[in-house]
Amino acid sequence: MRAVKHTDDEPPRPLPGAPVRDGIPEHGRIPKYYAVKTQVAALLDTLGEGGALPTERDLALRFEVSRETVRQALRELLLEGRLRRSGRGTVVAGPKLEQPLALASYTEGVRRQGRRPGRSLIGLDRFPCPAALAPDVGVAEGEPVWHMERVLLADDERVGLESTYVAVARVPRLDTDFAPDSSFYGYLRERLGIGFGDADERLETVLATPREALLIGTPPALPMLLIHRLSRDTEGRPLERVRSLYRGDRFSFTTHLRGGGQGS
Structure with missing residues (x-):
């Protein structure tokens, strides 16, 4: 050259x-x-x-x-x-929070950086599962599912919004046994013995809706990082669908790549 x-x-x-x-x-x-x-x-x-x-x-x-x-x-x-x-x-501003693209909870990722994680419950609703959602949570159409929406916190600063869908049959006492400000993954693992096997994730940039911007406390024009996750348990059965919205000015995401493919 x-x-x-x-x-x-x-x-x-x-x-x-x-x-x-x-x-x-x-x-x-x-x-x-x-x-x-x-x-x-x-x-x-x-x-x-x-x-x-x-x-x-x-x-x-x-x-x-x-x-x-x-x-x-x-x-x-x-x-x-x-x-x-x-x-x-x-x-x-301080450095951005680094969140791994891995089967780890938000709580674990924030704690690794010396910050105090938290969540604030917006709502927990139970409703008949629509047809479009049923395959993602492993139930038939019309069976009951939970929808849990929480604001994500880091040292009491609002940094994101998390929306989780899971079958009532998998977590029947979510409304009484679960502390909404704690880790949902920790609850599944420690209280119910449910382990995570694998997941599919899709990451994109979006603008928050006016409601989402109000809940997170940001201007509507602030770019957001949106992650869609479909999780399965260790037996390969569908477990949850999660929509996580993170502030683009406060988060970056990391992952580890292995070789084996063709380079550019």
Whole structure:
């Protein structure tokens, strides 16, 4: 392969892990808001987690730009999870929570990062199973199923919304024996002796509905990470269907890949 010669007037190489050209268009002209964004990002490193950001007016004076330019830069940093609103001000956000794409509960994933997991029950309903849901939870149409909806918490911060469907026959006393702020997987394993065998998951990005945004406490325009999961027990029988909505500014997901296939 022929080596490519670089000249001194080219933009500097991005740091490892950063986007190629790090936001600089091919014509080489850096948008003014993006230049401000990179300067504010450098400022965040000096302030540290929880540090208060100067006001839009102060930042506009510091960088000699309009307040609208500052506002656009801050909007992107908020969406990326680098900043968060606190009262009437803006502060530096902590690192994103890393959740493994594995057969582990939300509780276990959050605890591994030194955070305190929790859940707040929105509703627990029992209803006849519709035909579309029946194969996913292993019952016939019309048999009773539970629908449990809970807000996900990390150190009392609302970070997601979880919706679980499971057959009443598998967990008949869910409404009386289960503590809604605890791990559902722990309850199945420890109280009922039900183990998880495998699951299918699908991950996509979405915008929350107005109701979901209100429950999680986020603007409707904030991107969300949505995971659909169909779980089976150790005997291969359908167990649950789960819809988990996570704040895109507070979560990232990890997985481990093994070799064996063809590369690109």
